[in-house]
Amino acid sequence: METYTAMREFADSWALAGMTVFFIGVVVFAFRPGSKKIAEQVARIPLEDD
Template identity: 45%
Template structure:
């Protein structure tokens, strides 16, 4: 079996299975219970200092 055929067979079987499992794992990680606060914080982070710029060492202005 030449090198190209081996790599082609590997990509068509095991690598495809690994990539599908990685994709499913990524989706499961994003939709897992308890991740909503983390996603909400990331989505709203650009609006934290909307009224005034943050001072050094200050994370949020309320």
């Protein structure tokens, strides 16, 4: 049962902090200046004829 307790403590502290930092990084990346132009170009890819 010690393994479960250790994993639980890790998940409650460092894993949660890591996921929070990752989420903030994704949000900053998505809303950075200049990303709208790139997102519009990527959104048009399925509509382009090859």
